[in-house]
Amino acid sequence: xxxxxxxxxxxxxxxxxxxxxxxxxxxxxxxxxxxxxxxxxxxxxxxxxxxxxxxxxxxxxxxxxxxxxxxxxxxxxxxxxxxxxxxxxxxxxxxxxxxxxxxxxxxxxxxxxxxxxxxxxxxxxxxxxxxxxxxxxxxxxxxxxxxxxxxxxxxxxxxxxxxxxxxxxxxxxxxxxxxxxxxxxxxxxxxxxxxxxxxxxxxxxxxxxxxxxxxxxxxxxxxxxxxxxxxxxxxxxxxxxxxxxxxxxxxxxxxxxxxxxxxxxxxxxxxxxxxxxxxxxxxxxxxxxxxxxxxxxxxxxxxxxxxxxxxxxxxxxxxxxxxxxxxxxxxxxxxxxxxxxxxxxxxxxxxxxxxxxxxxxxxxxxxxxxxxxxxxxxxxxxxxxxxxxxxxxxxxxxxxxxxxxxxxxxxxx
Amino acid sequence: xxxxxxxxxxxxxxxxxxxxxxxxxxxxxxxxxxxxxxxxxxxxxxxxxxxxxxxxxxxxxxxxxxxxxxxxxxxxxxxxxxxxxxxxxxxxxxxxxxxxxxxxxxxxxxxxxxxxxxxxxxxxxxxxxxxxxxxxxxxxxxxxxxxxxxxxxxxxxxxxxxxxxxxxxxxxxxxxxxxxxxxxxxxxxxxxxxxxxxxxxxxxxxxxxxxxxxxxxxxxxxxxxxxxxxxxxxxxxxxxxxxxxxxxxxxxxxxxxxxxxxxxxxxxxxxxxxxxxxxxxxxxxxxxxxxxxxxxxxxxx
Numbered sequence: 001x002x003x004x005x006x007x008x009x010x011x012x013x014x015x016x017x018x019x020x021x022x023x024x025x026x027x028x029x030x031x032x033x034x035x036x037x038x039x040x041x042x043x044x045x046x047x048x049x050x051x052x053x054x055x056x057x058x059x060x061x062x063x064x065x066x067x068x069x070x071x072x073x074x075x076x077x078x079x080x081x082x083x084x085x086x087x088x089x090x091x092x093x094x095x096x097x098x099x100x101x102x103x104x105x106x107x108x109x110x111x112x113x114x115x116x117x118x119x120x121x122x123x124x125x126x127x128x129x130x131x132x133x134x135x136x137x138x139x140x141x142x143x144x145x146x147x148x149x150x151x152x153x154x155x156x157x158x159x160x161x162x163x164x165x166x167x168x169x170x171x172x173x174x175x176x177x178x179x180x181x182x183x184x185x186x187x188x189x190x191x192x193x194x195x196x197x198x199x200x201x202x203x204x205x206x207x208x209x210x211x212x213x214x215x216x217x218x219x220x221x222x223x224x225x226x227x228x229x230x231x232x233x234x235x236x237x238x239x240x241x242x243x244x245x246x247x248x249x250x251x252x253x254x255x256x257x258x259x260x261x262x263x264x265x266x267x268x269x270x271x272x273x274x275x276x277x278x279x280x281x282x283x284x285x286x287x288x289x290x291x292x293x294x295x296x297x298x299x300x301x302x303x304x305x306x307x308x309x310x311x312x313x314x315x316x317x318x319x320x321x322x323x324x325x326x327x328x329x330x331x332x333x334x335x336x337x338x339x340x341x342x343x344x345x346x347x348x349x350x351x352x353x354x355x356x357x358x359x360x361x362x363x364x365x366x367x368x369x370x371x372x373x374x375x376x377x378x379x380x381x382x383x384x385x386x387x388x389x390x391x392x393x394x395x396x397x398x399x400x401x402x403x404x405x406x407x408x409x410x411x412x413x
Numbered sequence: 414x415x416x417x418x419x420x421x422x423x424x425x426x427x428x429x430x431x432x433x434x435x436x437x438x439x440x441x442x443x444x445x446x447x448x449x450x451x452x453x454x455x456x457x458x459x460x461x462x463x464x465x466x467x468x469x470x471x472x473x474x475x476x477x478x479x480x481x482x483x484x485x486x487x488x489x490x491x492x493x494x495x496x497x498x499x500x501x502x503x504x505x506x507x508x509x510x511x512x513x514x515x516x517x518x519x520x521x522x523x524x525x526x527x528x529x530x531x532x533x534x535x536x537x538x539x540x541x542x543x544x545x546x547x548x549x550x551x552x553x554x555x556x557x558x559x560x561x562x563x564x565x566x567x568x569x570x571x572x573x574x575x576x577x578x579x580x581x582x583x584x585x586x587x588x589x590x591x592x593x594x595x596x597x598x599x600x601x602x603x604x605x606x607x608x609x610x611x612x613x614x615x616x617x618x619x620x621x622x623x624x625x626x627x628x629x630x631x632x633x634x635x636x637x638x639x640x641x642x643x644x645x646x647x648x649x650x651x652x653x654x655x656x657x658x659x660x661x662x663x664x665x666x667x668x669x670x671x672x673x674x675x676x677x678x679x680x681x682x683x684x685x686x687x688x689x690x691x692x693x694x695x696x697x698x699x700x701x702x703x704x705x706x707x708x709x710x711x712x713x714x
Contacts, residue, residue, distance in 0.1 A: 067672060067680070088679070096452060180542075182565045184653040185676055237542025239656065240562025245541065369677065373473045376676040381657035388566060388656065403473065 024312050026055045027079040031065035038332040045328070046319045053312045055081075066092065073098040073304070080307040081316055084131050086120040086297045088369035093302075094123050099130040100303040106314050107132060109321040109339070116361060117338040120297035124370070131300025132321040135335040138262040138352050139193040139294035139362055145276035147174055147256045155280040157287040159198065159225065166233040169256045176233035178255035180241020187383035188364060188376055191226055192294040193259035196360055197284035198222035201292065204360045208367070210410035215397035223393040227386050239387050251275065262352045266334055277348060281355050293355045296362035297338065371407030378403045446686035456682075464687035468670075474684065480658050481666040488575055488662065489639035495579035497631050500586030501624075505616065507587070508594040518591075522584035529581065533648035536577035540564050540649075564649060567659040574649050574660055578642075586631040593627030594620060622712060629707040633700055640696050643668070663692050 030039065036059060043055045058079070060068050066085065070093055072078040078098065084090050093099060104111045110118065110129060121131040148154075148165075151172050156162040166176035181187045203218040214220075235241055235249065250258040251271035258264065259282070268275055281291040301320045303313045319325055326339030334346060336353055344350040361367065368375025378400050385391040391399075405411040447464050450457035468474045503521055507514050524532065539546050540563040548560040563573040597620065605619050621628075643664035646654065652674045654661025669677065671685020 092680070180565075182562070182651075182655060184651055184655045188676070235543060237548070237560075237562030237565065240540065240542040240565030242537070242564075245543075249543075369679075372677065372679050372681075374677045374679065377653065380653065380676060384565075384656040390567065390657075406473065 024053045024309060026053065026081055026309055026312055026316055028055050028057050028316070029069065029079040029082040030057065030059050031062040031083060033059040033061070035333055038329075041332070042325060042328060045324075046316060050315060050319075053315065055316060069093065070096075070098075076306065078304050078306070080304050080309050080313045081320075082302055082304065083134075083299050084121075084302045085299045086133070087366055088374075090121055090130060090300070091123055091370065094130045095125075098305055100305040100307075100310065100313075101128045101130060102132065102303070102317070103129070107318055107321050109318065109323075112340045113321075113338060114340070116295070116366075117297055120366070121300040121302075131302035132317055133297050133300045133338045134320070134329070135298045136338055136356065137296055137298055137362075138336070138356055138359070139189055139196070139260070139296075140262065140352075140355060141193065141257055141259055141280050141282050142250070142264060142268070143257045143278045143280070144250070144253060144255070145278040147253070148278065151256075153256075155278070156283050158283050158289075159285050161287075162283055163229065163233075166229065166257075170233060175235050175249060175255035176257060177229070177235075178246045178250035178258045179230075179234055179260075180238045180243065180246040181230075181234075181384060181387055182240050183243035184380040184384070185376070186243050186246070187380045187387075189261065190230065190259050191223065191379060191383055192362055192364075193261075194226045194229065194282045195222035196292040196294045197282055197289055198225055199360070200284065201290060201360055204363070207363075213397075213411055214400040214404075215394070220393035220397045223383070223386065223396055227383075227393070230387055239384065247271070262336065262349075265348055265352075279348060279351050279355065281358070290358060291355075293359045294362040295356055295359035296365050368404060368408065371404075373403050373406065375400065375404055443686050444690055446682055447690045449683055451682040460683070464683045465691065468684055468687050468691070474670075477658070477661070477666055478688070481654070481661045481663045484571060484654075484660070484662050485640050485642065487571065488578075488642055489636060491572070491575045492579060492582075492635055492639055493632075495575065496583050497586045497628075497635055499579070500583050500631070501590050503583065503587045504590035504594060505620065507591055521587050524581050525584040525588075527581065529644040530648060532577060532581045533645050536573070536580075537564070537649050540573055565656055567656055570650060570656060570659045574645050577649065578645050581645075586635075589627045589631050590624055593624035597623050622710075625707065625711040629704060629711065632707060633704050636700055636703055637696055640692065663688070667692065 028039075028043070032039070036057065039057050043057055047054060065083075066089060069078070069082060069084070073093060073096070084093055084099070102110060110132065113133065117133040117136065118129055121133045122129050143155075147169070151168050151174070153165045153168055154161075156165050169176040179186065179190050181190060199218050199222045203212065203216055206212040207214075207216070230238065235246075235255070238246075241249075246258070247264070247267065248271070249255045251268045253272070253275065258268075262279075265277060268277060281293045283289070283291055301317055303310065303317055307313050321339065323339055323341050326337040326342040329335060329339075330337045330342050330344055330349065334349060336344075336349060336356065344353055364375035364379055379396075382391060382396040382399055386393065386396060401411050405413075446456075448459060448461060450460045450463070468478055503517075507518050507521070538544075540548075542548060542560075542562040542565070545563075547563065551557070551560045561569055563569050601619065601623075605615055609615065641664055642662050646660045646662050646665055647668075650660030650665075652665060652669055653676070654665055667685055667688045670688060671680065671682055673680035
């Protein structure tokens, strides 16, 4: 056992020492262990088109990826090309100066990308882009199409219709929503998956402009409506129901709807291949209100600023930003690629892409995870309190605003 | 130096180097980390006691620290009764050879052998609001109003996890107390039997004072365990001490601060190390006091 460890260590050290000798060998780090086969295929395509450059794909456990990556970069043993997170997670590595800035000159395709996608992979202070964004995720309502059809329910167009649909399901003995909130981060998903249209685009714009804060009635009103629906139409004891149980309730067909991310689709289909799924953006107060989903970006591909093979790495990143790659990415991995012009064969993905056209950013992740306490941590615990009847929406607005004022400049007064 | 001296030095040096490298060095470096500013994993400037000041006096860290510490204190006293108290009673019953003692000796100790992760998942299932055996049993005997989302309420979540911990570990103090009782000389017990019939007198005047060494061990270990508690709350309550910090303990809080969690995205080794140092000093001091005070009442036979 020990011998193998020593040998592996020696071999690794040898590889590290020898690495600069092979000028066109790139290492590419990722946290997507489950996508290894797909990435090997993408890399084969790239290598065929670019003789002389080889790419080695290495994966690490997702939960510890950030720690491993920052340690490696700090120690000077980082990869040439790597997946990085978005928003605050990106800033952690980018601000330390480990990543190469990407410009429209080095990666021309970036000029065509949507602004919010690029913003997710930029540092706020200087607006410089450090990674090619690869996928977006959408917070919306997923429903069981068979259950909806059997009960004569259409996709709701207003909040009242959503409540009426839930009541119909409840009367029919079906759990309307499968969600539980014992797992902290699910509270954030439920809040913005259901509440984005109620809050509205105007609230978002004013919040970003600094002319309003979380004590705004549009925000607190949305919270109280979400809490009412949860109290009436979530499973019995949902505040003690954890995330995996909630997923199973929906996947097994015991519940009609699930508030969650577009990443749940693949998971539900894997758990129950026969399930017929449908999607809608949770409606606003009236049918005329714009229906908004919560949109965010997962991460991006970045280049190590200290890489000895920077030119080859930029070539590879250009491929990762190409329409050809985007299409292969969407088809093989069933993810919403951020690359413009990609079409989706899977009808559900195509629908998610359609819904994305009318969205606001998934608020706390996109804008309030840059300091302690993060907006996510605050909204998660405050919503748990609200669901347990231990606080009010107005008090939450107050708690969020004063809590974030610790580091968020516009709230400091 | 004589050959014998050389020989001894040669034997002592490797283990000493091992201890220095793998025990002393990490502890000292953890102390050192606490005095620096950290940008992610990159060490910044020396900041003196700034990190300690932040975790103890600056919001939001201050209220997080107080909340986690308060929960640890609850856990300690609750387990003192549920784990050590019950352990003593069980040990006494086993020692008195009540019917079925041999079976129960194994049954009481069996959960200790189980992995903590198994116990945590098992109890998570027991407490499940819809399908959990606790709620189903309560509904089955007509006590519907008692069926609760046990792990979702601030009032019940921590206690639910404490009960799981007590079930898991009650066999350990039982075993230690039982061993202590079996070491009580039979002459003393015969003498007591001449004096009184009362079990109560026997327990309070003879057994309890004579198992004092066992009590010292289990009290000290429980104290250290309660303030380093991590696995059960991590699996059953989550890294955030869900719901809203009701199950947050110092171990979870330290982990979140030093290594970050997905929802916060911030990692700060300086604050984390400062917390670790404070926890270490607190545990070392109090455990030292408990041990010396309890040692003093032990009786040498």
